[in-house]
Amino acid sequence: MTRVLETLARALSGGGVRIVDLTQTLRDDFPTIVLPPEFAPSAPIRIERVSHYDAAGPSWYWNNLSFGEHSGTHFDAPAHWFTGRDRPLGTVDTMPCAHMVAPACVIDCSDGAALDDDFLLTRPMIEAWEDRHGAIPAGSWVLMRTDWSARSGAAYAGLRDDGAHTPGPDAEAIRHLVHARGILGFGTETIGTDAGQGGHFEPPYPAHHYLHGAGRYGLQCLTNLHLLPPKGAMLMTAPLKVHEGSGSPLRVLALVEGEDE
Amino acid sequence: MTDPSHTSPTRARANPLRRTRRPLLPPDARSRAAHLLTAAAARGRFDLPCCRGCGRFVWPIPEACPDCLSEIATAPAPRGARVISITTAEMPADTYFRERAPWRVGLVTLDCGPQAIVHMHPDAVPGQDVRLTLMLDRAGQAVLHAAPKGAAMQADPQYREMTADPAARRVLITDARHLAALPLARALIQAGAHSVHLGVPEAWKPLPTRAAFEAIAGVRLVDLDITSDRSVTDLAADLAGKVEILVNTADLPRPGGLLGPAAQVQAREMSEVIAQGLMRLARAFGPAMAGRGADGPHGAAAWVNLLSVFGRATPPGWAGYGAAHAAALSLSQVLRAELGAGGVRLVTVLTGPTDDDWFQTLGAPRVTGPALANAILKALREGLEEVAVGDVALDLIARLEENPKAVERDLARGSLS
Amino acid sequence: MAGPRGYDGIVLAVPVTVPSVKNAPKSTQWWIGRALAGLAQGSGLSHKVFDGLSVASFSLAPDTTIGLTQHFGLSPRYIDFQPLGGMSGIAALRRAARAVQAGDAEIVACIGADANGPQSFRRSLENFSRSAQDAVYPYGAGGPNVNFSLIAQAFMAETGLTRADFGRIAVAQRGNGQLNPLALIKGALTLDAYLDARPIAPPIHLFDCVMPCAGAEAFLVLREETARAQGLPFVRLTASIERHNAFPADTVMLRGGWARDVDSLWAQAGVEPGAVDLVQTYDDYPFVSAMQFADLGFCDRKDLAEFIHGHDFGVAGSLPHNTSGGQLSCGQAGCAGGYLGLVESIRQLTGQAGARQVARARRALVSGFGMIVFDRGLGSGAAILEAA
DSSP states (O other): OHHHHHHHHIIIIIIIIEEOOOOOOOTTTTTTOOTTTTTTOOOEEEEEEEEEEEETTEEEEEEEEEEOTTSSSSEEEEGGSSTTTTOOTTTTEEEEEGGEEEEEEEEEEEHHHOOOOOOEEEEHHHHHHHHHOOOOOOOOOOEOOOOGGGGGGHHHOOEEEEOOOOEOOOOHHHHHHIISSSSSSSEEESSSSSOGEEEEESSHHHHHHHHHTTTTTTSBOOOOGGSSSSSEEEEEEOOOTTOOSEEOOEEEEEEEHHHOO | OOOOOOOOOOOOOOHHHHHHHHOOOOOOOOTTTTHHHHHHHHTTEEEEEEEEEOHHHBBSSSOOTTTTTOOOEEEOOEEEEEHHHHEEESSSHHHHHHHHOSEEEEEEEEESSOEHHHHHHHHOOOOOOEEEEEOOOOOOEEEEEEEEEHHHHHHHHHHHHHHHHTTTOOOEOTTTTSSHHHHHHHHHHHHSEEEEEESSSSSSSSSSHHHHHHHTTTTEEEETTTTTTHHHHHHHHHHGGOOOEEEOOOOOOOOOOOOTTTTHHHHHHHHIIIHHHHHHHHHHHHHHHHHHTSSSSSSOOEEEEEEEGGSSOOOOTTTTHHHHHHHHHHHHHHHHHHHHHTTTTTEEEEOOSSSGGGGTSSSOBBOHHHHHHHHHHHHHHOOOEEESSHHHHHHHHHHHOOHHHHHHHHHHHTTTO | OOOOOOOTTEEEEEEEEEEEEESSSSOOOHHHHHHHHHHHHHHHOGGGGGOOEEOOOSSSSSOOOHHHHHHHHHHOOOEEEOOOOOGGGHHHHHHHHHHTTTSSSSSSEEHHHHHHOOHHHHHHHHHHOHHHHHTTTTTTOHHHHHHHHHHHHHHHHHHHOOHHHHHHHHHHHHHHHHTTOOOSSSSOOOHHHHHHHHHETTEEEEGGGGOOEEEEEEEEEEEHHHHHHHOOOOEEEEEEEEESSSSSOSSOOSOHHHHHHHHHHHHTTTTOOOSSEEEEEOHHHHHHHHHHOOOEEEEEEEHHHHHHHHHOSSSSSSSEEEETTHHHOBBBGGGGGTTTTHHHHHOOOOOOOGGGGGOOOOOEEEEEEEESSSEEEEEEEEEEEEOO
């Protein structure tokens, strides 16, 4: 074993690295993306009990799971969007494992999102963050902290008569992060890497458009971003290895320096 | 929001330490020929045995006319009769009637000819002209009931025993989002229901009628997604022992034939809501309701499935929807038997296209929410089992009885009527 | 049209009553066996000599008479099965008489018997009749009480008779029953007790109703020569009638089938209507006994009240009626109830009625009635017996 991993193992068992779970519990009442109903719907999250130490199976308890690939805390692969359909290694089973462990920058937008459901992360805000914390390194995740995960139910979904109202990046911000900063992927606490009203932006759903068009990734429905430092956390994001999959629910873990609180 | 757990004047709280009376049923054996009457009573039709040859009405139903020996069918009959005599069975041999004694019964001579023994309304007296109803008793078998014209039917405890009057009962409507849900909740409260709970699937999505529901005293919205094991069992844990009338309005109308790109996925979702959802509800709520069929004057009484007539005859443009409703109709038959063992009636209300967005391209007349609500109230009050609402449903059903193959061809050609 | 052929030379003998019991864990075959033994003992003949066997029972199913031939070891030339309730005895007698008369049999054993246990009544109701299943039981009218109460009301409205009038009949019968050691119900009955009794299905109250029980009744039908040769006391059959579904156009049963053939009955007997020393009506309810008085020619229907109050129905009275106490005292052992009147009349006419013997009993009228499957009793019949 190299000394780095040895050091890491020691750190993990109480010596200076802790694990933060950025994952929402996968439950059947967790809000999912709502599309216009004419389109084929993604299956809702369902946990179907097969047996529970009973006549259906005396010594065991197990469930059938069913969900769309993009349910709960989940990962978007490039193949998910039309702009990424020709990207090589663009599905969850072909993407490089090296991309499944990566550093993360966390941009705190919680104050703005508390006042405005449609709060947008803009390029000036990113540049202001970089003035304080240094440039966003290429190959890192950028996570938009909004504390949206403290909400639940209708407040979390943000649906109104004219669609969803949840925060996200504007088109220029995400284009800049993808093309000028070379980020690995973008993550949010909301349903969707795009803002709720992103369908009205140019291009529509710019986060999906630019991220996946460039062979990058998305993370959604994250939580506990307030426990991460602005820089320095390491994200572990290994989606299910589904044949030709466009994404999947997953356990997102962050390694963070410092003792348990 | 008002508290639906108030004790209404007509409903006292039961003593929780007393054993629940188990449901018994009246004698339910009938000859095969007598089941012609069951079909009529289920629909609320007054059809009596009638000779195909000489047109004479006969009772009970024989295998051949006692006058001319021709075959017997059923035909619409005049509903009048005159009372010959009335008595009360004070000590009936049958246990069901013994529990409910004295049971009032009479001998009448029907305007159309024969005599019959009938269940008798308390206001009737010998020599009086009465009006007959052919209805289903607690065992789901056809019986005759007599009452003076204009008598208050719900004032007869024997009539109430055979029907599912919502007054003082607790109702669960499974999907508040259905266009019939709000008018039905209003109508039920107006009819004296003790409380109406309405299930809201995916409460994180907006419910435009939320404020309207919350404005009605006795109504309460609860989370319920009948496609989720957890959601159904959680609600059943609280409510299953308290539901006396369940109205299943869960639906997911999505047009589409077999072949469209989204058709398979949508069909699966429709099946999950309409068919699998019904089965899940039945498993969670059925046993408790069946066990409470004789639980006092306001015990469990009815389960109403609001289903599409497209389950009986499916237009090609509604493939997945029709298939899901056909499955629900099949499940309804089984559920009818399960609930019937406890004296709880399973009512199938078949409707044509309703007056909401999904059926927008289908022309008028489409069925409105209030029309459905009224049909459901009527079915409950009269103890009906098979109800069709609206011209499209009535027409399709009539044509199916006449010639199902013709209906199949007509629908394939794109004609609903 | 010429009347039916007479019954010259046809006699009844050996009245047998197997004492009834309210409930007994004995099968119907057991009761029939005891009755057969009683006939053998009373006749001094082995039962194997009986070459005719007629059985009436509601509780023999799935068997009928034929199974009993092997069961009891006899080889008859004539068998009959008449599960007709209160009509059983008259029906069995009429057919057996003709068989003996035609030489198809020499000695016919006629037996009415039924078992009874706590569940018997309800179980037998459930399988009684298709009409009852379709159009009676679903209305809480299981058992005959409700059906007959509906008829009784109409009968009372038509005739003006009251419960007190019927009570007079019932009280007199119970008095006769108290002289019968085999009666199941032994206490006295007063008119007040009758009137105050618990309602069953108004106007039918407790003492209008017979008590279902287990039991058997039997007699032999044979030629006079055979009876004499064996030294058996006997009675002659001089007249009989039978009619089923007599008045289909009547909306309610205000009269029974006897009214259709009553003239033939008295003409066969060659006497005036009512010229009998005792009468046994079928008493499933006292009001039906009253109906029989009118329908059998004792009086006009409109004069029934006067008739009832103008007679003493006790064994020492002006018209001894149901001299054994009838079913109201003896209980109704199913089809054996339809034999009660015939067996009692044989005793009375052969001087074997003990404490309840009617003086100078020479001629008796026995009436049978039964089988209400829907709204009226379908079967009715009567026979006139004369002392030798």
